[in-house]
Amino acid sequence: MVHIDEKLEPILAEVLRRNAGEEEFHQAVKEVLESLGRVVAKHPRYANHALIERLCEPERQIIFRVPWVDDAGQVRINRGFRVQFNSALGPYKGGLRFHPSVNVGIIKFLGFEQTFKNALTGMPIGGGKGGSDFNPRDRSEGEIMRFCQSFMTELHRHLGEYIDVPAGDIGVGGREIGFMFGQYKRLTNRYEAGVLTGKGLVYGGSRARTEATGYGATYFVQSMLATKDQSFDGKRVVVSGSGNVAIYAMEKVAEFGGKVVACSDSNGYVIDEQGIDLDLVKEIKEIRRERIVEYARLKGSGVHYIKGGSVWDVACEVAIPSATQNELSGNDARTLVRNGVVAVGEGANMPCTPEAVRIFREAGVLFGPGKAANAGGVATSALEMQQNASRDSWTFEQTETRLANIMRDIHDRCAETASDYGAPGDYVLGANIASFVRVAEAMEALGVI
Numbered sequence: 001m002v003h004i005d006e007k008l009e010p011i012l013a014e015v016l017r018r019n020a021g022e023e024e025f026h027q028a029v030k031e032v033l034e035s036l037g038r039v040v041a042k043h044p045r046y047a048n049h050a051l052i053e054r055l056c057e058p059e060r061q062i063i064f065r066v067p068w069v070d071d072a073g074q075v076r077i078n079r080g081f082r083v084q085f086n087s088a089l090g091p092y093k094g095g096l097r098f099h100p101s102v103n104v105g106i107i108k109f110l111g112f113e114q115t116f117k118n119a120l121t122g123m124p125i126g127g128g129k130g131g132s133d134f135n136p137r138d139r140s141e142g143e144i145m146r147f148c149q150s151f152m153t154e155l156h157r158h159l160g161e162y163i164d165v166p167a168g169d170i171g172v173g174g175r176e177i178g179f180m181f182g183q184y185k186r187l188t189n190r191y192e193a194g195v196l197t198g199k200g201l202v203y204g205g206s207r208a209r210t211e212a213t214g215y216g217a218t219y220f221v222q223s224m225l226a227t228k229d230q231s232f233d234g235k236r237v238v239v240s241g242s243g244n245v246a247i248y249a250m251e252k253v254a255e256f257g258g259k260v261v262a263c264s265d266s267n268g269y270v271i272d273e274q275g276i277d278l279d280l281v282k283e284i285k286e287i288r289r290e291r292i293v294e295y296a297r298l299k300g301s302g303v304h305y306i307k308g309g310s311v312w313d314v315a316c317e318v319a320i321p322s323a324t325q326n327e328l329s330g331n332d333a334r335t336l337v338r339n340g341v342v343a344v345g346e347g348a349n350m351p352c353t354p355e356a357v358r359i360f361r362e363a364g365v366l367f368g369p370g371k372a373a374n375a376g377g378v379a380t381s382a383l384e385m386q387q388n389a390s391r392d393s394w395t396f397e398q399t400e401t402r403l404a405n406i407m408r409d410i411h412d413r414c415a416e417t418a419s420d421y422g423a424p425g426d427y428v429l430g431a432n433i434a435s436f437v438r439v440a441e442a443m444e445a446l447g448v449i
């Protein structure tokens with residue numbers, strides 16, 4: 001059960017009442033409020049001027065119609081969203097998700113989490129998130145382009161390098177960012193590179209942005225393991241998903257000497273005891289855009305494909321859930337603990353259910369929450385904005401070194417904050433408090449707005 005300080009209970013009650021039915025948003029707010037009792041006890045002024053209430057209410061929510069024409073000439077309608085959550089620290093910043101499950105509650109939860117995540121990076125970026133219930137699966141490139149153009153035709157009036165800077169998320173990668181940047185440029189007649197991140201290298205993108213979230217999550221887990229004098233070397237690792245975050249987490253784990261034995265997509269998972277062949281996953285997912293079952297078909301003997309089921313049934317010492325919210329249940333957590341998991345780093349946003357998180361914490365498993373562990377993506381987006389602003393372009397090594405330092409700083413700040421507040425090793429508490437204090441200080445300074 002979630003325990004909320006009695007001073008904060010009315011705030012949660014109001015969030016539940018005002019955002020009825022938005023379960024993921026409720027879940028994200030509850031988890032943060034659960035951590036804030038200790039802050040308000042130490043610094044009562046943070047409860048003044050309805051600061052926490054304001055932090056739970058998005059500054060602006062935009063919902064719009066996205067009409068487009070499919071290859072058969074039929075008109076289709078989707079719904080577009082952008083939730084501009086908090087701009088105390090900088091322009092709204094956060095990804096766009098294209099997935100049939102998208103609704104305003106999911107975008108709100110992601111925007112709320114993003115506000116804290118972005119604060120943890122120490123960079124001047126506020127929090128926002130957007131997307132659409134458009135399903136890109138099995139759509140032709142022409143359909144994807146027309147959808148992106150229609151989506152941006154409405155969204156562009158709400159964006160700008162000093163206003164709101166989107167990037168990718170589930171279903172939105174380099175190809176989609178390119179189509180959206182092209183349409184933004186055409187509509188505004190401005191080559192405003194800093195309006196989107198995750199761009200291709202030839203038109204203002206940053207080296208290492210594609211790799212950044214997965215690499216960053218792996219750096220974060222490496223830092224957690226180091227606190228117990230452990231490393232990835234020789235460890236069995238399971239990564240869920242096989243998209244952008246999963247692929248580059250697997251790449252860095254292998255570089256650090258770990259062995260990734262399983263990964264998945266929404267249809268099933270593959271187990272390869274030889275270690276997942278990453279070139280093949282990249283070929284299947286980034287080039288052919290096919291299902292992970294192809295991995296088993298192409299590799300043949302020695303690889304198992306399990307349709308449906310849970311990838312968390314595969315025994316491992318490190319788990320990096322990198323698919324989607326609530327993909328790792330309490331039962332999955334029990335299985336992982338029974339199988340000897342020592343560290344879990346959330347590559348995705350809120351992939352572990354509250355029950356799973358409780359089980360990991362009670363079992364003493366090192367647990368890196370998404371807003372800390374996956375912050376490397378947005379941090380590198382902020383580095384992309386820096387390069388765009390200075391009309392510069394850094395080397396891969398330079399950018400990755402900055403990323404590695406940022407991840408180490410985030411890890412250390414979460415760990416120190418947890419210790420300062422009497423809960424050493426509790427990265428959930430550390431991440432929530434460290435990020436809250438940064439946003440709260442800025443909001444306090446800016447007055448009641």
Ligand code: NDP
Pocket residue numbers: 095168169170171172173213240241242243244245246264265266267322323324325327347348349374375377378
């Ligand atoms: P991609 O679209 O590249 O990949 C998503 C992967 O997760 C795919 O393998 C997909 O399988 C699987 N997946 C998605 N939805 C579901 C679902 N409902 N059930 C089971 N599997 C699912 O997205 P990303 O890798 O960019 O994002 C993954 C996670 O990481 C998300 O939670 C995102 O918010 C988070 N994140 C992303 C960042 C980024 O920079 N891209 C930064 C920080 C966090 P399938 O193809 O079958 O749908």
Ligand code: 2IT
Pocket residue numbers: 093094095096114117165166167168169197349374375377378379381
């Ligand atoms: O969840 C996330 O942090 C992202 N999807 C990346 C956001 C960004 O602006 O790079």
